[in-house]
Amino acid sequence: MGLTVHGDICSPFVKIAAMTIYEKNEDFELVFARLSLLKTEEFLAKNPFGRMPVLEDGDLVVFESRAVARYVEAKFEGQGTPLMPANLKEQALVNIWAEVESQSFCPPVWAICSQFLSKKVPDVSVIEASREKLEKVLDIYEIQLSKRKYLAGDFFSLADLFHIPLLHILQCLSEDIFRSVINSRTYVHKWHQDITNRPSWKRIISVPEASDWSFLPKV
Amino acid sequence: MTIKIYGSFRSPFSMAVALAVYEKDQEFDLLMMDVKSPEYLNNFNPFGKIPSYQDDDITLFESKAIMRYVATKFADQGTPLLGSTIVEQALCNQWLEVHSHSFIPPMVETGLAIIRNPQQPDNSVLKPALEKLSNVLDIYEARLSASKYLAGDSYTLADVTHTAFFYIFNAITDDEMKKTITSRPHLHAWIQDIISRPAWKKLAERPENTRYKH
Numbered sequence: 012m013g014l015t016v017h018g019d020i021c022s023p024f025v026k027i028a029a030m031t032i033y034e035k036n037e038d039f040e041l042v043f044a045r046l047s048l049l050k051t052e053e054f055l056a057k058n059p060f061g062r063m064p065v066l067e068d069g070d071l072v073v074f075e076s077r078a079v080a081r082y083v084e085a086k087f088e089g090q091g092t093p094l095m096p097a098n099l100k101e102q103a104l105v106n107i108w109a110e111v112e113s114q115s116f117c118p119p120v121w122a123i124c125s126q127f128l129s130k131k132v133p134d135v136s137v138i139e140a141s142r143e144k145l146e147k148v149l150d151i152y153e154i155q156l157s158k159r160k161y162l163a164g165d166f167f168s169l170a171d172l173f174h175i176p177l178l179h180i181l182q183c184l185s186e187d188i189f190r191s192v193i194n195s196r197t198y199v200h201k202w203h204q205d206i207t208n209r210p211s212w213k214r215i216i217s218v219p220e221a222s223d224w225s226f227l228p229k230v
Numbered sequence: 231m232t233i234k235i236y237g238s239f240r241s242p243f244s245m246a247v248a249l250a251v252y253e254k255d256q257e258f259d260l261l262m263m264d265v266k267s268p269e270y271l272n273n274f275n276p277f278g279k280i281p282s283y284q285d286d287d288i289t290l291f292e293s294k295a296i297m298r299y300v301a302t303k304f305a306d307q308g309t310p311l312l313g314s315t316i317v318e319q320a321l322c323n324q325w326l327e328v329h330s331h332s333f334i335p336p337m338v339e340t341g342l343a344i345i346r347n348p349q350q351p352d353n354s355v356l357k358p359a360l361e362k363l364s365n366v367l368d369i370y371e372a373r374l375s376a377s378k379y380l381a382g383d384s385y386t387l388a389d390v391t392h393t394a395f396f397y398i399f400n401a402i403t404d405d406e407m408k409k410t411i412t413s414r415p416h417l418h419a420w421i422q423d424i425i426s427r428p429a430w431k432k433l434a435e436r437p438e439n440t441r442y443k444h
Contacts, residue, residue: 059369060332073320075327082320100288103299110292113330115277151276 014039014083017054018063020221023176024076025064030172031080033211035091045226077113080169092211094169104163108155108170111148119145120177127184131229142188149192149199156198160205171206178203183222233258236274237281239439243293244281245394250297252429253311253390254304260438294326297387309429311387322381325388332369336362337395344402360410367414374416389424396421397434 014032016039018025025041032039044054049061057065058074065072066079068086073079084094096102119141126133155162162170182189194200206212215221233251235258237244244260251258263270265278274282275291282289283296287303290296301311313319339359343351373380380388400408412418424430433439 059372060328071317071320073324075324075331078320078323078327081323082316085316085319099299099302102302103288103290103295106295106298107290107292110295111277113327114292148277154276 012069013037015042015067016040016079017042017044017057017065017067019043019045020215020218021224022063023180024062026176026179026215026221027076027173028064028066028079028083029215030175030211031083031094031169033214034094034172034209035083035087037083037087037091077109077169077173080172084169092167094167094172096163096166096168101164101166105168105170108162108168109173112170112173115148116145116174117177119148120181123188124177124180124184128224128227129229138188142192145192149196152202153196153198156202161202167206167209171202175206175212179207179216179222180224184224231284231286234261234284235259235281236261236263236270236283238262239436241280242394242398245397245433246391247281247283247293247296247300248433249390249393249429250300250311250387252432253309253427254300255308256300256304260436294330294387294391297390301387309385311385311390313381313386314384315382318382318384318386322386322388325380326391329388329391332366333392333395336360336366337399339363341395341398341402344407348402360407364410367410367417371414371417374420379420385424385427389420393424393430397425397430 014037016025016028016032018028018041020026020029020041029039029041044063044065048054049063054065055061057067057072060074062074064076064079065074066082068082071082073082081095088095095105122141123138123145126138152162159165161167162174178189178193182193193203233256235244235247235251237247237260239245239248239260248258248260263274265271265275265280270282271278274284274289277291279291281293281296282291283299284290285303288299290299297311305312313322336359340356340363343356343359346352370380377383379385380392396411399411403410411421425434
């Protein structure tokens with residue numbers, strides 16, 4: 012019995028789980044769940060917050076994509092790509108930039124994407140306010156990435172991986188905003204080109220469903 | 231060098247780091263710096279936030295990253311904080327994420343609504359925030375009725391990161407709002423447990439911790 016991931020591959024958070032599993036040279040069964048299926052008693056028994064992904068590994072059920080990724084890395088430590096360094100200081104840097112992704116990068120990116128995903132008429136003032144926040148955050152990334160190849164050092168880690176699916180959905184929903192915040196920053200742009208070139212990522216976005224959000228209801 | 235924490239006991243994020251340090255039987259100096267100053271931005275936290283942490287080996291920011299470092303560096307000392315099995319580690323990480331994404335927003339919204347106007351909080355903000363918080367706390371109640379601590383049988387960073395938030399909530403709420411906690415017996419019991427810990431008591435009694443003394 013292997014790994015099961017409940018969710019929908021179009022979700023950037025499901026992609027975090029999927030990419031981590033692929034980076035460790037493992038595979039998983041995707042059990043499809045979307046929208047109303049997340050509110051069923053069966054799903055809520057796995058994740059009472061009613062969100063995807065949920066990972067099942069034998070008796071263990073884990074939710075929250077970044078926790079799922081950390082579990083996969085720990086379980087398959089020693090195979091595939093090392094995503095968490097053994098050195099304590101390097102680990103700390105990975106954890107810092109993983110938190111920055113979670114606290115400072117994800118919220119404005121998700122606020123922008125939500126406008127395009129769920130509003131018939133995206134609210135320009137919300138988009139602009141979030142974009143301003145995102146620019147300030149990416150100015151700091153630009154300085155970091157001018158000093159080293161990846162966020163935590165000269166090694167790819169979970170900290171970089173956590174950013175990839177959100178960058179992807181932003182680019183798909185608004186190429187304009189993406190270009191102006193990412194491509195305009197030399198080192199951020201270079202980092203983005205590098206991390207999206209990974210075979211594990213290419214495998215995920217090779218399926219059309221990974222980039223199809225048209226089913227979402229708009230109000 | 232004694233551990234330095236740049237932060238404030240007005241902030242539950244600073245307190246979480248301080249609690250982790252005490253749980254590992256270490257000491258710290260609590261310091262403050264102008265977070266917008268070039269010195270702070272260049273040497274401690276480019277995002278200009280507290281807490282930051284410094285010891286002989288490293289300077290760090292982001293409270294959860296600092297807590298993880300402290301828990302690992304001093305793994306052999308004090309209370310183990312990372313979970314004793316790979317399952318507990320996974321659940322510790324899960325509840326750390328829950329804290330960030332599901333707990334903090336409604337708890338902070340509730341807290342700010344009260345702190346901004348303690349005598350007469352704006353109910354148009356407070357009421358929905360408290361409702362969202364209550365829904366989240368229902369999930370905590372269910373979890374804690376099945377498990378002694380958030381990650382399982384072991385006290386971990388997942389619990390550490392919550393303590394100060396509930397301590398502050400208790401300090402600023404009236405009897406009616408306290409029922410948000412007391413009406414959930416397992417949640418209430420868990421909070422009583424984590425605030426009874428010697429490390430928390432030591433932190434609560436530090437002289438800098440005057441704001442929420444009640």
